[in-house]
Amino acid sequence: MQAVQNLVHSGGMIRTDPSPIYMNDTERRPSLTDQQLVDRFLDNDTEAFQQIDDWIRAASRSFRFRLGDHWEDAQQEIRLEVMRLLRRKSFQGRSSLKTYVWKVVCHSCIDYLRKQHSKTFTTLENLGEKEAVTADPLDSLSQSDTAKALLGILQKVPEECRNLWRMILAGLPYAQMAGSLGISEATTRVRVHRCRQKAAALREKAGI
Amino acid sequence: MECKHVSELLPWYLNETLPEGERADVEHHLAACPACGDDLGRAHKAFELFNQHLPSRVLVDYAADGEAAGWETSLIENHLRDCEECSMELTLTRQSLLQLESREKRGGAGHGRRFSRFYLFNGLAAVLIAALGVGWLMTWQDLQQSMEPQAGYRVVDLFPQEAAQRSGMDDKTALDENTNGIAVTLHSQLPLDNGPWRLEIRENDRLIWEKDKLHRDPDGRFTLILPATMLPEGALTVLVYSGDEKTASEHYRLLLDR
Ligand SMILES: [Zn+2]
Ligand SMILES: [Zn+2]
Numbered sequence: 001m002q003a004v005q006n007l008v009h010s011g012g013m014i015r016t017d018p019s020p021i022y023m024n025d026t027e028r029r030p031s032l033t034d035q036q037l038v039d040r041f042l043d044n045d046t047e048a049f050q051q052i053d054d055w056i057r058a059a060s061r062s063f064r065f066r067l068g069d070h071w072e073d074a075q076q077e078i079r080l081e082v083m084r085l086l087r088r089k090s091f092q093g094r095s096s097l098k099t100y101v102w103k104v105v106c107h108s109c110i111d112y113l114r115k116q117h118s119k120t121f122t123t124l125e126n127l128g129e130k131e132a133v134t135a136d137p138l139d140s141l142s143q144s145d146t147a148k149a150l151l152g153i154l155q156k157v158p159e160e161c162r163n164l165w166r167m168i169l170a171g172l173p174y175a176q177m178a179g180s181l182g183i184s185e186a187t188t189r190v191r192v193h194r195c196r197q198k199a200a201a202l203r204e205k206a207g208i
Numbered sequence: 209m210e211c212k213h214v215s216e217l218l219p220w221y222l223n224e225t226l227p228e229g230e231r232a233d234v235e236h237h238l239a240a241c242p243a244c245g246d247d248l249g250r251a252h253k254a255f256e257l258f259n260q261h262l263p264s265r266v267l268v269d270y271a272a273d274g275e276a277a278g279w280e281t282s283l284i285e286n287h288l289r290d291c292e293e294c295s296m297e298l299t300l301t302r303q304s305l306l307q308l309e310s311r312e313k314r315g316g317a318g319h320g321r322r323f324s325r326f327y328l329f330n331g332l333a334a335v336l337i338a339a340l341g342v343g344w345l346m347t348w349q350d351l352q353q354s355m356e357p358q359a360g361y362r363v364v365d366l367f368p369q370e371a372a373q374r375s376g377m378d379d380k381t382a383l384d385e386n387t388n389g390i391a392v393t394l395h396s397q398l399p400l401d402n403g404p405w406r407l408e409i410r411e412n413d414r415l416i417w418e419k420d421k422l423h424r425d426p427d428g429r430f431t432l433i434l435p436a437t438m439l440p441e442g443a444l445t446v447l448v449y450s451g452d453e454k455t456a457s458e459h460y461r462l463l464l465d466r
Contacts, residue, residue: 055308062303066296102308103272106301107264113297114261143263148279150260155286157257162290165219165258173225174217189216196219196254203257 034097038086055098056082059105066113078108146208153202161195168192209233214244218251262287262294271301292421364392366446368458371397380465383439390439393431394446394460400428402450410445439464 032040032048040048056078064071082104085091091100154162167177178188214237220226221234238244262270262284269276270284288295364381366372381390405422407430408415424430430448446460 058308059304061307062300066300098308099272102305103265103268106268106271106304109304110264110267110297110301114264117293144265144278147260147263147266148283150257151262151283151287154257154260155283155290159290162258165254168219168223169255169259171223171225173227174220192219193216196251199254199257200250203253 034091034093037097038091042086052082052097052101053079055101056105059102060109063109063113067109067116070112070116074109074112077112078105081108149206149208153199153206153208156202157195157199160191161198164188164192164195209237211237211241211244211247214238214241215247218248219254221248222251222255261291264297267294267298268301271298271305364390364462365395366392366460366462367395368397369461372461380463382465384466390434390462391431392434392446392462393429394448394458396424396428396430396448396458398428398448398450398456398458400424402456403452404450405430406449406454408447408449410447411440411442416444441466 037048037051041052056075060071060075060078063074067074082101085104091097095103164177167180172180174185174188174192178185181188183191214234217226217230217234221231226234238248266276266279266284270279270281275281276284288298383390404420405424406420407418407422409417422430432446434444442464444462444464446462447457448460449455449457
């Protein structure tokens with residue numbers, strides 16, 4: 001995080017104080033095109049920064065409660081992400097700049113939330129399969145294709161299996177699962193194993 | 209340990225909840241048995257499959273447009289029905305759009321002006337999509353915490369009916385043509401450890417909306433956004449139930465005055 005702080009401060013452009021969220025902005029100059037706004041933003045123009053930062057703040061607020069103590073950190077990451085993407089000329093005017101910023105804010109917040117809340121099992125990580133690194137979440141298409149195929153398969157798996165595995169992913173031991181399902185531990189293990197086989201068969205059939 | 213037994217235990221070996229003795233046995237066996245080593249890879253793939261969610265990009269596109277390029281809408285919606293996490297993320301994304309829209313309505317001036325019509329439209333679209341999808345209510349806990357007024361949204365605090373009557377709080381909420389909706393915060397007296405809520409909204413005896421498995425904020429409050437277009441004249445009753453048998457309940461009354 002220190003690196004982030006330094007980067008943010010070295011620009012001297014981004015305010016880091018948590019409030020006020022809306023500044024007195026009645027004296028803004030008349031409207032710029034989105035591309036002018038991006039250019040000024042990249043040119044360290046304070047007002048362009050304030051405009052975009054305003055959007056970032058407004059758009060990220062709905063995530064504040066969920067992000068809890070991480071909210072400020074998440075906002076800094078989002079600012080850097082917006083900056084990074086705009087520098088890479090990733091904004092191409094397909095939508096308005098504001099919509100673009102909103103989308104970046106939202107998917108950054110979602111990814112941040114997922115990172116915070118997903119259980120990390122070290123045993124899994126040690127298996128050596130690398131997590132795919134997303135260079136640009138807005139256009140990581142091949143990753144998205146895999147996700148789409150897997151979700152399609154997941155929906156064909158019996159609901160009972162999805163429920164059983166949800167418990168495993170939530171980190172429940174088999175004894176506790178058996179208890180809450182009202183079945184024996186051995187039955188629990190067998191059912192989970194059968195679900196794994198069903199899922200594997202569906203995956204094989206789909207070829208992924 | 210037999211291969212079959214090891215194979216059955218692998219999911220819990222991977223989620224790291226095996227009792228210590230069993231964990232050591234499994235590890236021991238895995239080191240010596242290539243077949244089970246392969247099976248560990250397959251168990252890992254099961255983890256990947258069952259832990260699959262909508263990519264954040266897809267969720268955001270769906271929140272904005274009701275669709276995402278290259279994705280069948282039915283695939284998205286089936287997953288949303290099934291997955292609490294993704295539908296919560298979708299709700300937050302829709303709220304984010306409303307936040308941005310209401311910020312524009314406050315007259316941000318400058319660059320923002322040009323966008324407001326588009327955002328008003330999108331905000332309404334988001335509300336309509338919500339109406340067709342997860343129901344027409346949205347939680348907006350954040351609204352309570354932010355101390356700034358939201359343009360067009362009336363913030364209403366509701367207390368359980370008996371408590372409200374005792375303290376004479378059963379006030380009418382006035383609506384005018386500038387009201388985009390009401391953010392209602394339910395201040396529940398039900399203990400938080402009673403578990404998630406079932407919530408019903410009724411107009412007289414007609415059930416307008418219901419939803420299960422709702423979670424309150426850490427202070428026990430729950431905030432709903434009721435878009436103005438969906439608000440009737442007169443009274444709405446909000447019922448909440450909690451507990452395993454859904455036995456504990458509370459009534460709230462919202463009186464609307466146009
Ligand atoms: Zn073996
Ligand atoms: Zn999901």
